[in-house]
Amino acid sequence: MIDTHCHLCDKRFDKDRQQVFDRARHVGVTHMVEIAYGPGIWEKGFVLAAEHPNVFLAVGVHPSESGKVPMSELDALRSHARHARVVAIGETGLDFFRDHAPRDAQERWFRAQLALADEVGLPVVIHQRSALDAVLAILEEVRPQAGGVLHCFDQDAATAERARALGFKLGLGGVVTYGHEALDEAVRTAPEDMLLLETDAPYLEPEPRSLKRNEPSLLTRVVKRLCELRGWEPQQAVEITRRNAKELFRLLV
Numbered sequence: 001m002i003d004t005h006c007h008l009c010d011k012r013f014d015k016d017r018q019q020v021f022d023r024a025r026h027v028g029v030t031h032m033v034e035i036a037y038g039p040g041i042w043e044k045g046f047v048l049a050a051e052h053p054n055v056f057l058a059v060g061v062h063p064s065e066s067g068k069v070p071m072s073e074l075d076a077l078r079s080h081a082r083h084a085r086v087v088a089i090g091e092t093g094l095d096f097f098r099d100h101a102p103r104d105a106q107e108r109w110f111r112a113q114l115a116l117a118d119e120v121g122l123p124v125v126i127h128q129r130s131a132l133d134a135v136l137a138i139l140e141e142v143r144p145q146a147g148g149v150l151h152c153f154d155q156d157a158a159t160a161e162r163a164r165a166l167g168f169k170l171g172l173g174g175v176v177t178y179g180h181e182a183l184d185e186a187v188r189t190a191p192e193d194m195l196l197l198e199t200d201a202p203y204l205e206p207e208p209r210s211l212k213r214n215e216p217s218l219l220t221r222v223v224k225r226l227c228e229l230r231g232w233e234p235q236q237a238v239e240i241t242r243r244n245a246k247e248l249f250r251l252l253v
């Protein structure tokens with residue numbers, strides 16, 4: 001399995017980060033994409049990737065961070081984006097649910113990162129909350145050349161179809177175990193080459209939500225649910241999602 005979206009630099013892993021990596025390896029998570037979502041996290045991400053050869057990075061400015069990050073940081077982001085282990089730009093997008101940042105600052109950083117992704121030839125990792133139409137409208141206007149992923153996908157089949165038309169994939173994590181009917185239908189019917197596994201660890205633990213913290217080893221719960229929805233065997237789900245992750249992020253693994 002490849003966890004295409006996690007935050008293992010989070011302080012909630014400070015006490016047992018190595019055990020988290022060990023448990024992931026034990027259940028067959030071979031690689032992870034760590035999302036370094038702001039200037040304070042970029043350096044931590046590079047340290048994590050230096051310590052763990054199976055960690056790739058996405059670098060960007062999260063919409064909730066965008067109010068406090070000056071646009072002058074774009075030059076630093078651009079140079080990080082050219083690092084060999086960086087496989088995507090993001091997470092970026094719009095978050096009107098939490099509204100931690102003014103909407104104009106969010107949109108400015110979103111558009112700047114879409115332009116950067118095209119400039120350096122990388123896909124984008126998209127975060128959106130309560131902003132689906134605004135995010136899709138901008139993506140449909142810009143049409144990122146290397147595609148991307150709608151991270152933490154929790155929408156319906158019509159949205160999956162709009163993502164497909166953009167050449168985007170769907171990041172499937174704990175939310176697919178929460179029993180949302182429209183999402184289940186989207187996961188059942190989407191073309192199989194769109195499906196990616198992700199945890200968003202430490203957030204969004206898959207059911208039964210017993211640990212109060214998510215981690216890459218819990219991808220097994222997501223695979224189980226994906227198999228129920230698609231009628232797949234676990235090995236099939238792993239092979240398909242692995243192939244998709246390798247294709248999107250151009251991983252030579």
Ligand SMILES: [Zn+2]
Nearest residue numbers: 005035091200
């Ligand atoms: Zn995230």
